[in-house]
Every structure is written in structure tokens, then in C-alpha cells.
Amino acid sequence: MLMTGLSGNEIYCLAQKGYDPGNIVVGNSVHSLGLIRGITSGLKTISGGEIASITQLIVDGRHAAINRLEQEAKEEGDRGLTGVVSELRKLSGLMEFLAIGSSVKTPGAAGAFFSTACSGQDLFCQVDAGYEPRHFVIGNVAYALGLARGIAGGLKVFARRGEVKEFSDMYNHTRHLALERLEAEAAERGCNAVVDIITRIIPFGPGVREMLMVGTGSYNPALGQPKIPYTSELTGEELWNLTQVGYAPLRLVLGTSVYALGLAGGFTAFFRSFARGEIDEVTRLVYDARENCLDHIRLEAEELKADAVIGVKIFIHELGAGLVEVMAIGTAIRKHPGVSTHSDQLIPQAITRDRDTFFDQAPAVPGMPQPRTLERT
DSSP states (O other): OOOOOOOHHHHHHHHTTTOEEEEEEEEEEEEOOOHHHHHHHHHHHHHOEEOHHHHHHHHHHHHHHHHHHHHHHHHTTOSEEEEEEEEEEEETTEEEEEEEEEEEEOTTOOOOOEEOSSOHHHHHHHHHTTOEEEEEEEEEEEEEOOHHHHHHHHHHHHHOSEEOHHHHHHHHHHHHHHHHHHHHHHHHTTOSEEEEEEEEEEEEETTEEEEEEEEEEEEOGGGOOOSSOEEOOOOHHHHHHHHHTTEEEEEEEEEEEEEEOOHHHHHHHHHHTTSSSOOHHHHHHHHHHHHHHHHHHHHHHHHTTOSEEEEEEEEEEEEETTEEEEEEEEEEEEEOTTOOOSSSSOOGGGSOOOOOOOOOOOOOOTTSOOOOOSSOO
16 A cells, blocks of 8 residues: 655656555664763863764754665655655654655656655646756764854953854854755766755754755756755745746855844843833844845855845854854856756646645644654745
8 A cells, every 4th residue: 555745746746757656665774972982072072163073963864864774765666756854853861853845756767866855836837847866965063162162252242232253153163064065075976066956954963953955956958067066045936936937046145144132232222121112222233244145145146146135035043152153145146048848837736835735733742852844944
């Protein structure tokens, strides 16, 4: 009996490209941090920066789970895997790396095995836009803000308002490092593009975070052989529409700014908060941080000789009292005469988003992890 995670819309879209649905496939790997790595990471969290031993541990775990996932699908005679997700879960002091996907088959047709992070609808759009899926790829970095940077940044917070370069440099470095590793893994697989990139920041332990990027390493003959694969976080239908009007993605561009309100501004804003009306100090702080982020991605796009940056999104959250992080992210694009879509129009099923039908609103059990869905967000 067929047991698949694909929806009706996904099955319909994949059928248009000659794929039949297969079963859900699972791969996992359980790891221990170990005494040596624990000591190393503990020392590293004092100075800040990447914790190379933790990064390697996560890379090994994620790839081991993905390799087992792919091996199981190959043993079943499947052509490929769609909707692949890579999860990290803690089990009694151990870490389980879990990979899940839904397989597809091509009865009577040969072809190289592939794995992809995208849904069935996104895969239809990508294939129709000329992007042949090859392999699920990841890029990550485990990092700690560090006590030393925390002290330096803390002094800046109390000293005056403005950007805290120690924090901004750290965040910018980790984000770009994850992207570079994603690109390198795709290049090793013979890909000239990575599409449908999803970015997540995941808590790993006290003072440690993982910056994770996953996407689908693909090959589009029209794009040639660039030194670095082109990267994009555009959805499948966005990529199709972009191709239809003759554009191709160049690179995911991103920038982060961390700003401090400062002691004087903090007191002013505090007392002003008791009365209604705009708090000028905070307004200016957040405005400057956003503009700085946009400048970061504008400069990156200019270096790439891009025609535009599309799909720009800005995220903001408070790191601590008087300290905010703002991040901007988008896809740099350029006119490309060689790209084209196979179809003149997208089918309706390719742009129909599947809705959730199960909702768990039960209160969390103390000491137990919250339930999580396996769909990407």
C-alpha cells in the first residue's frame, strides 16, 4: 500500500513531469557531543565565533541521516526524493539527526537519482523553468556570541547609540559562511544553481546557535558553468515567473545590523514610554538599522552587477535591553537571454498552496518537548 507525504496537488503536478508517488522514507543518526568536544565548545563560547567541532558534528550527523534516507529510497528502486527535511532533536543528552522525504518513481524510464528540499509543486515549477534537480544540499555554521564580544558590545550599549560592530560583524560572518558552504557543496555535486533555499537559526545549547541553509542543488544548461553556483530563495512559482520574463537569479544577498539605543537614549525612551506619542529615539534607531541592512545587500548586488534585488524581506527582533538585530535578505537577479520555460502558463495546481488540517493546541507537558510538524516553514 502506498504511504506518501505528497498531497493531491503535488501528485498531480509531479504526474505532469512523469513522476509517480512513492512512499515516505526516513533516515536518522544518533550522536553524542563527547567530553573533548564539550570542553572545546565550552572554551570557544568564551571567545566567540564559530565552534568548528560543533559545526563538524552537526554536518556529520545531518549528512549521515540524509545518506541513509537516500540509500533506503534507492533500495526501493525510487527515482528521487522530494520535500526532504533535516531535523535535529535531543534525546536524553544525545542528539538525533532525522531526515524525512517522500519518494517518487518513473516507471519504465531511466535517470540519475536526485533529492530535493522542495515540494511537488515547487519541483514542477523548477523543472518547467529548466532547473534539473540533483541533490539536497546544506550549509551551516555553529557559533557562539562569546563572552569577550558580549563585554565589548555591552560597553557599547551603555556608551552611546549606534551600530555595535562587534555583534554586526559576527552575525554577518556566520550568515555568509553558511551560504558559502551551501554553494561549495552544490559545486561538488556538479550543480550550477541552488534553488528554493530555506534559512533557519536553531538553538543548539547554552550560548550556541546553528545557522542552517538548505536548498536543492540543480543544473540549468542555459546558465553555463559559473565559478560559484547561482543561489535563490525564490519559491518555485516565483522562479518560473522570473524565467518566463527572461531573468535568472545570481545570488542570495543578505545583511545584518545590530544597533544599541545607548544609556542616554534608553533613559529618555523609558520616561517617554509613560506618555502617549512617538518615541523619536527608538524610531530613529530602528530606521537607521534597516537602512544599514539595505545598504549591505545593495552593495553586494552592485558587486554582482545585478539588475535588481527582488523578494527583499526585513526581520527585526530584540537581542536584549536596548539592543536590536535587523536582517535584510533577498535574491539578486539579472537579465539572461538563454533562460526560458517549457510551458507558456503555469497550471493552477502548481500555485495552489496546501492547507494544514491538524492543529495541536494541547498544553505542553513539563519537561517534554513541544510537538513539531515536519513541514518546512
